[in-house]
Amino acid sequence: MTIELRGLRDKEWDAWFAGLEWAFGGVSKAPEERALWQELTEIDRSLAAWDGDRSVGSFSSFSFRMTVPGGTPVPTAGVTMVSVAATHRRRGLLRRMMRSALQGFHEAGEPLAALTASEQQIYGRFGYGVATRAMRATIDTARVRVAPPAGADDLTLTVLPPAEAAARCEELYARLVPTRPGMLARQPGWEKLPLLDPPRERDGASELRCVLAERDGELLGYARYALKPQWEATVPDGTVLVRDLMAAEPAAYGALLRFLCETDLMSTVVLRDRPVDDPLLHLVSDIRRCQLRTIDRLHVRTVDVGAALAARTYAREVDVVLAVEDELCPWNTGRWRLSGGPEGAVCERTTDPADLSFEHVRALGAAYLGDASLAALAGAGLVRELRGGALAPAATAFSSAVAPWLPHGF
Numbered sequence: 001m002t003i004e005l006r007g008l009r010d011k012e013w014d015a016w017f018a019g020l021e022w023a024f025g026g027v028s029k030a031p032e033e034r035a036l037w038q039e040l041t042e043i044d045r046s047l048a049a050w051d052g053d054r055s056v057g058s059f060s061s062f063s064f065r066m067t068v069p070g071g072t073p074v075p076t077a078g079v080t081m082v083s084v085a086a087t088h089r090r091r092g093l094l095r096r097m098m099r100s101a102l103q104g105f106h107e108a109g110e111p112l113a114a115l116t117a118s119e120q121q122i123y124g125r126f127g128y129g130v131a132t133r134a135m136r137a138t139i140d141t142a143r144v145r146v147a148p149p150a151g152a153d154d155l156t157l158t159v160l161p162p163a164e165a166a167a168r169c170e171e172l173y174a175r176l177v178p179t180r181p182g183m184l185a186r187q188p189g190w191e192k193l194p195l196l197d198p199p200r201e202r203d204g205a206s207e208l209r210c211v212l213a214e215r216d217g218e219l220l221g222y223a224r225y226a227l228k229p230q231w232e233a234t235v236p237d238g239t240v241l242v243r244d245l246m247a248a249e250p251a252a253y254g255a256l257l258r259f260l261c262e263t264d265l266m267s268t269v270v271l272r273d274r275p276v277d278d279p280l281l282h283l284v285s286d287i288r289r290c291q292l293r294t295i296d297r298l299h300v301r302t303v304d305v306g307a308a309l310a311a312r313t314y315a316r317e318v319d320v321v322l323a324v325e326d327e328l329c330p331w332n333t334g335r336w337r338l339s340g341g342p343e344g345a346v347c348e349r350t351t352d353p354a355d356l357s358f359e360h361v362r363a364l365g366a367a368y369l370g371d372a373s374l375a376a377l378a379g380a381g382l383v384r385e386l387r388g389g390a391l392a393p394a395a396t397a398f399s400s401a402v403a404p405w406l407p408h409g410f
């Protein structure tokens with residue numbers, strides 16, 4: 001039977017989203033979360049696959065602006081809500097939707113696409129590389145101390161319901177977005193995402209709380225967290241579950257981490273979605289008792305190689321010819337001269353011989369925000385040095401002083 005692929009219509013959203021929920025295990029989202037995803041869905045960027053009157057595939061994207069090295073926000077298609085019904089899987093439906101979407105992003109002038117994946121192994125074949133990683137720390141606070149931060153004496157900490165502080169937290173978040181490649185500027189509606197706290201999903205934990213760090217009334221950091229009390233016989237053994245922690249200065253960061261780690265009756269603090277260069281690595285007394293784990297987070301695809309490479313800056317002067325092969329986005333295939341440095345760059349087609357070859361376009365996505373080093377990618381055979389001496393300076397140029405980071409999925 002022929003599967004019809006077409007744009008989603010408003011009135012079809014429920015059936016379309018129900019198909020997505022079923023593909024993700026069949027548990028419906030809590031009503032408030034479902035309502036938020038409906039509000040956030042950009043209908044005109046959503047694809048639906050129909051087998052007769054049955055919705056058998058979903059695909060959407062958000063019109064994000066992502067911080068790239070240099071701090072500029074760049075239009076980025078945030079691929080999301082991807083599913084194919086179990087009855088129709090592995091017949092190329094996702095590939096069809098992806099091809100059609102990438103063509104659309106290209107025509108709309110969005111040089112980048114990005115996603116957070118349900119399974120890491122799905123998207124490399126479509127040219128997405130792992131561009132940011134997320135660190136999780138499970139801190140044994142009975143053994144681990146956080147040193148008192150310098151400059152924190154005049155900070156005030158206040159705990160209150162997250163909704164009461166939401167507007168001020170969003171303001172601080174917006175100030176921090178340009179400071180890390182990978183961060184996404186939040187559009188209207190997105191500020192509700194970190195506040196979602198459906199009671200049925202708390203699994204024995206408290207409702208969310210927000211702790212603010214302020215100096216003379218100025219907000220310098222915040223953390224949103226829940227407490228999960230537990231007792232081992234008569235010994236308190238609770239957990240602090242940290243949803244997010246953002247700080248504009250080291251003293252505020254240190255004060256918040258110390259506050260969370262010193263919560264009475266709690267013996268574990270779990271921080272998820274931290275950058276891989278999180279300051280906690282240097283503040284805790286015993287890193288081995290923090291059970292660090294790193295996973296892939298943001299997968300990035302260069303939809304338009306020339307525009308994408310020209311949109312970021314480079315850590316040092318670079319003048320290099322890159323050879324790219326791109327089956328899914330054939331407009332990228334060819335040779336590109338990238339020249340520029342810390343102030344900006346241009347990237348144009350050339351017929352000059354290539355210095356570096358990207359054996360798979362996903363390597364370009366992995367290196368784009370500065371997380372994966374070109375040298376490491378070359379070590380894995382994904383980048384090839386065609387002119388001796390070209391790799392090392394290009395690897396330095398692509399690097400980022402701070403680890404790229406996205407503190408949430410979408």
Ligand SMILES: CC(=O)SCCNC(=O)CCNC(=O)[C@H](O)C(C)(C)COP(=O)(O)OP(=O)(O)OC[C@H]1O[C@@H](n2cnc3c(N)ncnc32)[C@H](O)[C@@H]1OP(=O)(O)O
Pocket residue numbers: 023024079080081082083084085088089090091092093094095096115116117118119121122125
């Ligand atoms: C950004 C996001 O929204 S992430 C969410 C992704 N969705 C889910 O995980 C929900 C559950 N899974 C599904 O709905 C489906 O299995 C999907 C969407 C992942 C895949 O859809 P399909 O239509 O089966 O994929 P399609 O047939 O186009 O496969 C294309 C290729 O990807 C491979 N592939 C697809 N899914 C997977 C997977 N989960 N693991 C490994 N390989 C996969 C296929 O084998 C095929 O490989 P090939 O190019 O070598 O032939």
